[in-house]
Amino acid sequence: MSKPTDLVQGTLNLLILKIVALEPMHGWAIAQRIKQMSSEVLQVGQSALYPALHKLEQQGWIEAEWKASETNRRAKYYSLTRSGRKALNQEAASWERLSTAISAIVRSA
Amino acid sequence: MRRWITQLRLILRSLFRRKQVDLELDEEFQYHLGREIDEGLNRGLTPEAARYAARRAMGALAKNREECRDMSHLTLVEDLFRDFQYATRSLRRNPGFAALAVLIAALGIGANTAVFGVVDAVILKPLSYRDADRIVTLSTLWKKTGADQPSVSVPDYHDWHDRNTSFEAMAYFQAGDTAVIAGPTAEFAADATVTNEFFKVFGVQPVAGRGFSEEESKSGSGAAAMISYSFWQSHYGEEMSALGKTLQLGGRALRIVGVLPPGFHFPAKTDIWFPANTIFRESTIRAAHNVQVIGKLKPGVALERAQSEMTAIGDRLERQFPQSNGSKNVRLRRLRDDMVKDVRLMLYLLLGAVGLVLLVACGNVANLLLAKASTRGREIALRAAMGAGRARIVRQLFTESMLLALVAGATGVVFALAGSRALVLLAPANVPRLENTGVDGPALGFAFAASVLACLVFGLVPAIRTTRVEVNTAIKHGAAQNAGASKSRLRGALVAAEIALSVVLLVGAGLLMRSFAALHDVALGFKPQHVLLMETSVTAHMTAQQAMPVYKRLIEEIGSMPGVIAAGATRTPPGAVRSNGPYWVDEAPMPQQINVNRPQAIFSFAGPGIFAALGVPVQSGREFDASDNFEAPPRAIVNQALVKRAFAGQDPIGHTIAVATDSLKPMTIVGVVGDVRQLGPASEPAPEVYMPYEQHPTLSTFLTIAARTTSDPGQMTGALRRKAREIAPDVPVKITTFEDRLSQNVAAPRFRTLLLAIFATIAVALAMAGVYGVVSFMVNQRTPEIGLRIALGAGSRGVLKMVLLQGVRLVIAGLAVGLAGAFAASRLLGTMLFGVKPTDPLTYGAVAGLMALVALAASYIPARRAARVDPLVALRHE
Numbered sequence: 001m002s003k004p005t006d007l008v009q010g011t012l013n014l015l016i017l018k019i020v021a022l023e024p025m026h027g028w029a030i031a032q033r034i035k036q037m038s039s040e041v042l043q044v045g046q047s048a049l050y051p052a053l054h055k056l057e058q059q060g061w062i063e064a065e066w067k068a069s070e071t072n073r074r075a076k077y078y079s080l081t082r083s084g085r086k087a088l089n090q091e092a093a094s095w096e097r098l099s100t101a102i103s104a105i106v107r108s109a
Numbered sequence: 110m111r112r113w114i115t116q117l118r119l120i121l122r123s124l125f126r127r128k129q130v131d132l133e134l135d136e137e138f139q140y141h142l143g144r145e146i147d148e149g150l151n152r153g154l155t156p157e158a159a160r161y162a163a164r165r166a167m168g169a170l171a172k173n174r175e176e177c178r179d180m181s182h183l184t185l186v187e188d189l190f191r192d193f194q195y196a197t198r199s200l201r202r203n204p205g206f207a208a209l210a211v212l213i214a215a216l217g218i219g220a221n222t223a224v225f226g227v228v229d230a231v232i233l234k235p236l237s238y239r240d241a242d243r244i245v246t247l248s249t250l251w252k253k254t255g256a257d258q259p260s261v262s263v264p265d266y267h268d269w270h271d272r273n274t275s276f277e278a279m280a281y282f283q284a285g286d287t288a289v290i291a292g293p294t295a296e297f298a299a300d301a302t303v304t305n306e307f308f309k310v311f312g313v314q315p316v317a318g319r320g321f322s323e324e325e326s327k328s329g330s331g332a333a334a335m336i337s338y339s340f341w342q343s344h345y346g347e348e349m350s351a352l353g354k355t356l357q358l359g360g361r362a363l364r365i366v367g368v369l370p371p372g373f374h375f376p377a378k379t380d381i382w383f384p385a386n387t388i389f390r391e392s393t394i395r396a397a398h399n400v401q402v403i404g405k406l407k408p409g410v411a412l413e414r415a416q417s418e419m420t421a422i423g424d425r426l427e428r429q430f431p432q433s434n435g436s437k438n439v440r441l442r443r444l445r446d447d448m449v450k451d452v453r454l455m456l457y458l459l460l461g462a463v464g465l466v467l468l469v470a471c472g473n474v475a476n477l478l479l480a481k482a483s484t485r486g487r488e489i490a491l492r493a494a495m496g497a498g499r500a501r502i503v504r505q506l507f508t509e510s511m512l513l514a515l516v517a518g519a520t521g522v523v524f525a526l527a528g529s530r531a532l533v534l535l536a537p538a539n540v541p542r543l544e545n546t547g548v549d550g551p552a553l554g555f556a557f558a559a560s561v562l563a564c565l566v567f568g569l570v571p572a573i574r575t576t577r578v579e580v581n582t583a584i585k586h587g588a589a590q591n592a593g594a595s596k597s598r599l600r601g602a603l604v605a606a607e608i609a610l611s612v613v614l615l616v617g618a619g620l621l622m623r624s625f626a627a628l629h630d631v632a633l634g635f636k637p638q639h640v641l642l643m644e645t646s647v648t649a650h651m652t653a654q655q656a657m658p659v660y661k662r663l664i665e666e667i668g669s670m671p672g673v674i675a676a677g678a679t680r681t682p683p684g685a686v687r688s689n690g691p692y693w694v695d696e697a698p699m700p701q702q703i704n705v706n707r708p709q710a711i712f713s714f715a716g717p718g719i720f721a722a723l724g725v726p727v728q729s730g731r732e733f734d735a736s737d738n739f740e741a742p743p744r745a746i747v748n749q750a751l752v753k754r755a756f757a758g759q760d761p762i763g764h765t766i767a768v769a770t771d772s773l774k775p776m777t778i779v780g781v782v783g784d785v786r787q788l789g790p791a792s793e794p795a796p797e798v799y800m801p802y803e804q805h806p807t808l809s810t811f812l813t814i815a816a817r818t819t820s821d822p823g824q825m826t827g828a829l830r831r832k833a834r835e836i837a838p839d840v841p842v843k844i845t846t847f848e849d850r851l852s853q854n855v856a857a858p859r860f861r862t863l864l865l866a867i868f869a870t871i872a873v874a875l876a877m878a879g880v881y882g883v884v885s886f887m888v889n890q891r892t893p894e895i896g897l898r899i900a901l902g903a904g905s906r907g908v909l910k911m912v913l914l915q916g917v918r919l920v921i922a923g924l925a926v927g928l929a930g931a932f933a934a935s936r937l938l939g940t941m942l943f944g945v946k947p948t949d950p951l952t953y954g955a956v957a958g959l960m961a962l963v964a965l966a967a968s969y970i971p972a973r974r975a976a977r978v979d980p981l982v983a984l985r986h987e
Contacts, residue, residue, distance in 0.1 A: 027137060028144040050137070054180035058119055060112035066133075071144070076137045083112045 012052050014095055017080065017088040020062055024079035026069060027053060053078060061087050127187070134177055188501070192508035199509060206481060207513070210474045213875065214517035214563055217470030219524025220868070222548065222556040224463045226529045227536070228456050229552060230545035232449050237372065239312035240405070245412065246447040247279075247402040247419065250440040257440045259447075260398035262433070263391045265426065269402065269439065272422050275415035279404035280307035281385065284376045287811070288646035288841050290357035291344050295841045297646065298340075299374075300358065300381040302389060307382070310405045311375060317341070318352045318367035325366070326384040328391075333383065334363035338371040340380040356381070359388040360652045376401070395433035396690065396703040396769060403444065416441045432704045448541045455861050458937065462617065462868045465610045467559065468566070469872045472607040473879050475567035478510065479600050480886060482571045503572045510568025511561075518560030522548060525556065535863065537856030570599070597890065600883050601919055607876040608923025608964070609930060612956060614869040616931035619952040620938060620945055621862040627944030628855055634785035634794060635683055636724030640847035641822040642682055643667075643829055645840050646811040653806040657739070659837050660716070660802070660812060666836055668718060670828065672819050677719030678802060678812040682847070683785050684854055688712040688808075690769040692798060694755050703769045710751060710796040711787055712770055714809050720782055722815040730762045730780030737779075737801035744801060745776040750784050751796035768798055771805055789854050791943050815847070822846045861941065873960070876923075877967040884916050885971035892978055900980035909976045916968025917961070924957055931956075 019025065019033050031049055056062045061084035069075035080088065123130055142163055149159025200207040235241050247269060248257045261281065270279045282303045289298040305326045308314075315335065325333040334356060336344075345351035355362040363383055374380070385391055385400075392399060406415055423438035442450070449456075482489075489502060525548050533546050548556075645663070647656035660678060668676035681687050691707035717733045720726075728749065737744050745766055752761050765775035784794035802809035818825050826844050833842045852859075888895070895908055935947035945952070 026140065028141045031141075051176040051180050054177045058116060058180055060115040063115070069140070071147070073140060073143065074136065075140050076133070081112075081115075 011095070012048060013056060014088070014091045016049075016052060016056060016078075017061065017084060017091065020078050021080045021085065021088060024065070024067075024077040026075040026077050028075075030078070056084070059087075060084070131178075134174065138174065188504070189508070192505045193512065195505065196509035196512045200512065203481070206477065210477050210513055211517045211520055213470050213477075214474050214514060214560075214567070215520035215524055216871065217467035218518050218521030218556055218559045218563060219528055220463050220871070221460075221467050221559050222521055222525035222552055223528030223532055224456075224460050225555045226525065226546050226548055226552040227532050227543070228460050229555075230547070231540060231542050232445075232453055232456060233551070234542070234545060236445050236448075238375075238444075240408075241445065242443065243406040243408070244310060244444040245404055245406060245415070245441045246444055247404060248440050248442070248447075249398055250423075250438045252436045252438055258398065259401050261400055261402045261439075262395050262398045263400055264393060264395045265434070265437075265439075266400060266402050268426055269419060269422060272425075273415075273418060275406055275410045275418050276404040277407045278306040278309040279402065280304040280310055281400040281402045282307060282376055283385070283389075283400045284379060286646070287358060288839075289381065290839070291340075295357075295839045297644075297841045297843060298381055299377060299379045300383070301376055301379045302385040302387075303382050304385045307403075308369075310403055311373070312405075313370055313373050315367035316370050317349060318365070320367055321384050322366075326387075328386045330384075330387055332361070332364055332387075333366045334358070335367040335369060335382045336365055337369055337374055337380045339374075341368045358383070361388050363388075394700070394703060394769070395430055412441060412443065432701065435704070435706050452540050452857075454939070455857065455941065458941070459861065459864055461937075462614055462865055465614055466868045466872050466875075467563065469607045469610050469875045471563050471566040472603045472610075473875045474513070474563070475570050476600055476603050476879055476882055478567060478571040479603075480882065482506070506572040507564075507568050510564045510572065514560040514564035514568070517563070518556050521560070522553065522556050525552065532864075535860055537860050538853060539857070570603075597883070597887060600886065601922075604876065604879040604883050605919050605923040605926070607872075607879045608920060608960065609927035611869065611872040611876040612924060612927025612960060613931045613934055614865065614872045615956045615960070616928070616935060616952060617938065618862070618865040618869040619956055620935055620942055620947065620949060621858070621865055623945040623949065623952060624941065624943040625855070625858050625862045628790045628858060631786065631790040631944075633683065633790060634725060634783055637847035637851055639818050639820075639822050640722065640724075641816045641818060641825055641829060642845050642847055642850060643814045643816070643833065644811070644843040645814060645833070645837075647837075647840050653810050656810055657803055657806055659840065660809070663833065663836055663840075664716060664718065664814060667814060667816055667829065667832060670816075670825075670832060672825055672828075674817045674819060675718050675721035676814060676816040677722040678716040678814045679719050679723075680714040680802065680809055680812055681787075682813045682815060682850070683723070683787050684789060684851065686711050686787050688770065689795075692751075692755070692769075692796075693767045693775075695765055695775070696767060697775050698767055698769075698773055700773065708754065708796070710768065710798050712768055713787075713797060713799045714802040714805050714812075715799050716802050716812075719815060722817045723785075724817070725785060726783040728781045728783060729760065730778070732780055732782075733799075733801045738803045739806065741804070743772075743774050743776040743804055744779050746780040746782055746799040747778055748782050748784050748794070748797040748799075750794050751798065752781055754796050766798060768800075770800075771808055776800065858941070858943075873963060877963050880916055880919055880964050880967040881970065883919065884912060884968045885974070887915055888912060888971045888975045892975075895975050895978045896980040896982070899978060905976035908978070909972050912972035912975045913965060913968050916964055916972075920961055920964040924960055927960075928953060928957065 015034050015037075016030060019030055019037070025033070027050060030053070034049075053062070057064055057078070061081060062078045063081050064076050064078050066074055067077045069077075145163035146156075146159045149162050150156065154162065236244070238244060246259070247261065248259045249261050249265070250257045263281065266279075266281045270276075273279070280303055282301045284299065284301045286297055287300050288295050289300070290296075291298070305321060305323075308320060314320075316338065318335075320335070321333055324330060336351070341347055341351055345354070351365055351368070353364060355364050357363075358381070363381075369382075406412070419439045419441060423434075426434045427437065492502060493499075529546050529548055529552075533543055536543055645660075647659060664676055664678050667673060689709050689711045691704060692710045693702075693707075715733065717735060717737075720732050730746070733744075733746065747761060747766065752758065755761075755766075756764070761778045761781060764778050766778055767773055767775040782799070785797070786792065786794050787797065788795070802812060816822075816825070816829065823846055829844055830842060833840065898908065899905075931953070932948065938947060
């Protein structure tokens with residue numbers, strides 16, 4: 001499953017996986033968390049978030065479950081699967097490599 | 110693994126529970142929107158402002174939702190349904206087009222499926238014996254030529270059997286067609302003498318009774334037989350009382366001890382098996398090759414390993430017996446490969462040829478689709494303008510092609526049912542396992558694969574082509590004009606490719622036809638017209654000595670029948686060599702001198718009148734007469750090829766010749782006769798020695814009586830049969846005309862020539878339809894221009910020439926590629942060619958001329974239409 005994804009899409013996937021790795025969460029909360037974690041730098045439009053979530057679900061990296069939320073309404077909670085954890089480790093590592101490489105280039109220039 | 114299951118579950122959910130998935134998607138969005146609004150209210154916004162802000166933050170909800178549906182494969186599933194509906198409707202709107210396209214593709218798919226059915230039945234399907242892949246044949250290999258022959262000498266077999274460690278069972282067998290009395294009358298039955306491990310090789314057990322006991326297998330005993338299930342049914346009504354009954358064979362009474370399972374008839378169509386070296390003594394001469402050997406490898410032993418062990422044994426025999434085994438060894442082959450080795454090349458050739466037909470058919474359908482697409486340019490441009498992506502449009506067009514291909518595949522299967530029956534009827538009788546041919550699972554799979562492949566070929570090109578439409582120009586100009594020059598170039602290329610493929614097929618068919626004609630024109634050395642052949646066998650309950658007077662009387666009586674000019678008997682009519690070996694001139698050889706590397710001759714046993722009956726000229730000396738009987742000194746007649754070889758053209762009459770058959774005694778040569786192509790028209794005449802059958806009674810228990818008639822020999826069949834029954838009621842006969850028999854000899858060349866000619870004809874017809882289509886298309890497109898030309902004074906001749914040139918250009922391109930292709934491919938015909946080289950210029954020239962002529966004819970119709978364009982109408986049209 002090593003389809004080349006473009007940078008932004010890949011990054012969003014990485015963020016989503018990282019976030020749901022902590023605890024199961026619904027879409028809105030994930031959006032909020034991304035905003036907080038990236039100190040408002042990365043504004044994730046919902047138009048990109050939901051397709052990404054559904055794609056990850058189709059790939060079997062996250063799985064969904066309907067549960068009552070903190071506002072007592074039914075919400076779709078996403079959590080990481082075993083293969084999702086593997087994917088997260090891989091993506092994180094490759095991100096690490098990429099960003100190190102880019103930093104090195106930027107600094108030396 | 111678990112991930113795959115999850116993914117599959119989700120896709121299936123999207124497929125079958127679309128509503129549910131859609132509802133959940135809505136709920137998820139509603140929840141998000143709700144939380145967004147709450148957030149806004151918390152920040153102190155008014156409810157309206159909060160709702161507005163939330164909606165904006167969520168972006169274009171509709172697009173978002175579509176994307177999610179894409180991700181869940183929902184749209185894919187829906188589109189597929191819609192595309193299929195759309196495709197069905199679109200095809201229904203053009204029933205003529207759809208029917209034509211389906212018919213053309215179905216023709217190609219059907220023909221391919223039928224031929225594949227034969228290939229599968231004959232070559233691919235495993236044999237129905239237990240552990241069939243461990244069964245191998247062992248044949249005699251001549252190291253000097255690299256050729257092998259199925260017949261093996263008995264002493265060689267015994268050494269192979271006793272010294273090897275690779276085989277769990279090995280046996281020899283010798284098949285015959287012998288007179289048997291099992292019912293009220295004598296009949297011919299296929300029988301085989303087998304050694305005791307024979308049934309172990311095939312892993313078969315008798316379904317009734319038992320196998321041969323040790324006592325029954327001992328040399329010289331011989332009183333037991335096993336019969337096939339079908340023989341049990343037809344002669345004994347499947348009664349157990351058949352066991353213990355006797356049947357007459359070889360002058361002996363054999364007791365039936367067992368019945369083999371249904372369907373077991375190895376070798377060929379055998380009905381009766383009896384132990385080797387019992388009724389008929391086995392040969393002890395290493396240079397006499399007259400049995401066939403079969404074995405079963407031990408489990409886990411590779412064929413290569415067994416081969417190298419057997420080669421080592423062969424090497425030792427070569428050193429031990431240089432006279433008989435010099436440069437002789439053994440070759441192993443899997444039984445299945447051995448059975449089909451003569452037809453494999455031919456069948457694959459036919460499969461390849463029919464594959465080319467499918468490609469031509471695909472080219473035609475692609476052309477039809479392109480033509481149709483050009484009238485749809487506007488529709489597609491409109492769809493593009495409405496926001497359909499290019500991939501989406503390609504997919505939709507592709508669905509249409511797939512639908513066409515699948516319908517064509519189903520129709521093709523119907524064609525294949527008829528086609529495979531026709532193939533089985535047309536095929537030469539010696540193709541093994543042909544009876545299994547049918548349209549079964551593998552053939553259906555093949556038909557489906559062929560359909561998908563066809564769809565890829567004829568669907569992809571127009572689909573991609575069509576979407577390269579400039580939206581603006583297409584909508585502005587409408588249908589007719591948007592089909593630009595590049596599209597008609599593509600159609601031209603397709604037709605040129607069709608022509609090229611047809612040329613390859615035509616050249617192949619032409620070469621085979623010339624070979625077939627050459628085979629017919631060969632001087633065979635005898636005159637088969639007006640000759641009846643009557644096969645007889647006296648071995649049911651007579652010994653050889655008793656049989657001779659019977660034959661003598663039969664030949665005399667038949668020779669004096671009204672309507673018969675001449676009659677004679679021979680052990681082997683031309684085309685059926687049974688015996689050959691070394692010969693010695695003016696020398697009395699000792700048995701140890703028998704050497705396989707000496708010059709060889711064909712041995713024939715014949716009686717008075719045979720040369721006149723067959724139409725073989727006696728060139729010097731005399732033919733056999735009544736004086737050449739058992740008591741007379743041994744005599745022989747030789748053919749010209751032998752005179753040339755052994756006597757350097759001198760007169761051989763009065764010299765002696767000795768051969769290795771039942772005796773090594775020198776025989777006096779009393780005559781010379783013309784050469785006969787004994788091994789069929791494709792092989793040169795070989796040296797041959799004829800001996801009087803009365804002097805070799807043990808080899809003459811089955812003879813063929815040839816009768817030359819004054820009129821149609823077919824009408825004499827009944828009279829001949831009655832005469833034979835009257836004289837020798839216990840002698841079974843089989844009667845054919847010589848010409849029928851010879852036509853079986855050329856059945857294989859006739860079959861492949863006929864099929865290739867049919868395939869080539871179909872391909873040419875399709876290609877010409879393509880030429881016609883493209884040229885008419887061009888004429889339609891250029892009607893205004895042609896009208897203008899005419900209005901400006903161009904003569905109708907000039908217009909005619911201009912359009913015809915279009916057709917000619919296609920043909921020249923196709924011919925150039927096709928002739929080059931044929932030049933490369935005709936080499937594959939190899940041994941199937943006779944009397945003609947694969948590069949035969951006459952064939953190539955004829956094909957090129959024929960193709961050019963037909964293409965001109967195909968372009969002529971639209972060209973005439975162009976020449977008659979009314980300039981007024983054409984210009985107003987604009």
